Amino acid sequence: MKQPENFQDAMNRLEHIVRRMESGEVPLEEVVSLYEESIQLQKYCRSVLDATEEKVRILQDALPESGGDQ
Amino acid sequence: MDHIYSVSEITRNIKTILEGRFPDFFLEAEISEFRRHGSGHIYFTLKDSEALIPSVMWRSAAQSLTVSPRVGDRVLCRGSISVYPPQGKYQFIAKTLRPAGTGDLFLAFEALKEKLRSEGLFDPARRAAIPAYPLHTAIISSPSGAALQDMLRVFRQDAPHIRISVYPARVQGEGSARQMIQQMQQIIASADPPDLLILGRGGGSLEDLWEFNSEDLARQIAACPIPVISAVGHETDFSISDFVADHRASTPTAAAELCVRSWKEVPDILNYSESRFYDALLRVMDRSRRDLDSLMQRHGFRKHSDLLKQQHLQIDTLKQRLKRAADQQLHNTDRQLNAILENIRILSPNRTLARGFAINRDSEGRIIRRAEQLAPGQNLVSEYPDGFVHSTVDRTEAKSDHETA
Numbered sequence: 001m002k003q004p005e006n007f008q009d010a011m012n013r014l015e016h017i018v019r020r021m022e023s024g025e026v027p028l029e030e031v032v033s034l035y036e037e038s039i040q041l042q043k044y045c046r047s048v049l050d051a052t053e054e055k056v057r058i059l060q061d062a063l064p065e066s067g068g069d070q
Numbered sequence: 071m072d073h074i075y076s077v078s079e080i081t082r083n084i085k086t087i088l089e090g091r092f093p094d095f096f097l098e099a100e101i102s103e104f105r106r107h108g109s110g111h112i113y114f115t116l117k118d119s120e121a122l123i124p125s126v127m128w129r130s131a132a133q134s135l136t137v138s139p140r141v142g143d144r145v146l147c148r149g150s151i152s153v154y155p156p157q158g159k160y161q162f163i164a165k166t167l168r169p170a171g172t173g174d175l176f177l178a179f180e181a182l183k184e185k186l187r188s189e190g191l192f193d194p195a196r197r198a199a200i201p202a203y204p205l206h207t208a209i210i211s212s213p214s215g216a217a218l219q220d221m222l223r224v225f226r227q228d229a230p231h232i233r234i235s236v237y238p239a240r241v242q243g244e245g246s247a248r249q250m251i252q253q254m255q256q257i258i259a260s261a262d263p264p265d266l267l268i269l270g271r272g273g274g275s276l277e278d279l280w281e282f283n284s285e286d287l288a289r290q291i292a293a294c295p296i297p298v299i300s301a302v303g304h305e306t307d308f309s310i311s312d313f314v315a316d317h318r319a320s321t322p323t324a325a326a327e328l329c330v331r332s333w334k335e336v337p338d339i340l341n342y343s344e345s346r347f348y349d350a351l352l353r354v355m356d357r358s359r360r361d362l363d364s365l366m367q368r369h370g371f372r373k374h375s376d377l378l379k380q381q382h383l384q385i386d387t388l389k390q391r392l393k394r395a396a397d398q399q400l401h402n403t404d405r406q407l408n409a410i411l412e413n414i415r416i417l418s419p420n421r422t423l424a425r426g427f428a429i430n431r432d433s434e435g436r437i438i439r440r441a442e443q444l445a446p447g448q449n450l451v452s453e454y455p456d457g458f459v460h461s462t463v464d465r466t467e468a469k470s471d472h473e474t475a
Binding site: 006007008011014015017018021022024026028029031032035038042045046048049050051055056057058059 | 333
């Protein structure tokens, strides 16, 4: 099972898996691996959402005379 | 003096001369009558102390009108003269209209807009798509402005996992376009470039927002390899940066909301795909069991056939593997997942409905999941949060493989 390249990729892959399952054409042999992959993808997606470190940085020294209204 | 004209002929001549002489000009006047027709066209009269001229703005131009003119307003229009032979009338066809008094700035604005447009800088094909799931967004704005705080509030509330890099710049007054350009160049050259760039400030007068009409800034935006959202808050005017950016947001808050929109739906999508997966899984298991049953009937006399044994074995192995996989994956998050599953059962259909989806059922109450389940003439019942809609299928159409993948 390959790692998703990015979040969009993971969401696309997850949708693809669910559609394959819904098509009813997945051989029994493949069901388990699809199940495992979908769990991994969901974990990955939730982990991206749950990241909570400090996310805002202001590059204050970039322009020292910055100011102005609005 | 010996030529005798017909009415049509003289009118045709007048039309050619008038329309040829006044194809494009500015007209400053007071509005004395104003009527917006149901078709979307606007009929009005422009006058000064000694004359008046019937005027019309066609729907296509009226749609992009950003002010609501009223009788008595002084306005500056740009347009042409048109002669209407059946009524022997000439009228002014307005292409643009705005409050008078902004004359010089307006002319400069229009001239620059026309120049950049003719170079193709506003071409929709040039616009980059705004990523649905940005993980790192850069903001160029005034660090002391309300606009920045408005944007940060949206990100904090709805998508706190998005990284934000704020590049401070003055957003008003001489030299602020220069600062914004410098900051864009820094962002482009940065070792850790963002997925998206927002150029934002709050509302103001045409004069306040003037730096966003800088030609250099417009060219920098056009050349930016990172998608740019122009978020200059104003009710009445577009700025040049709005036209050249990949996306125009009406306010900084709207720009931030666009960035978090897809993210907000992710938990629902994940929960929904989980329940879809389990539904499908149950159907697959059910089908396998039925296949096995029918096999057993056909081979009723040969209970020890190898094929049958293999099928039994395969199902048992799969059951064990599935159970092992499930145990393994679910062990740590057992309660959490159960809670999620419970939520899906109780809430998911309602939530899904509230988000604008409808549940479609056929006449026997079966849920329609795929277009191929339907055929023209079949009856459908769609469930919405507040009721049901009965309808009949006109036409069905399959997606190509490319779209469904």
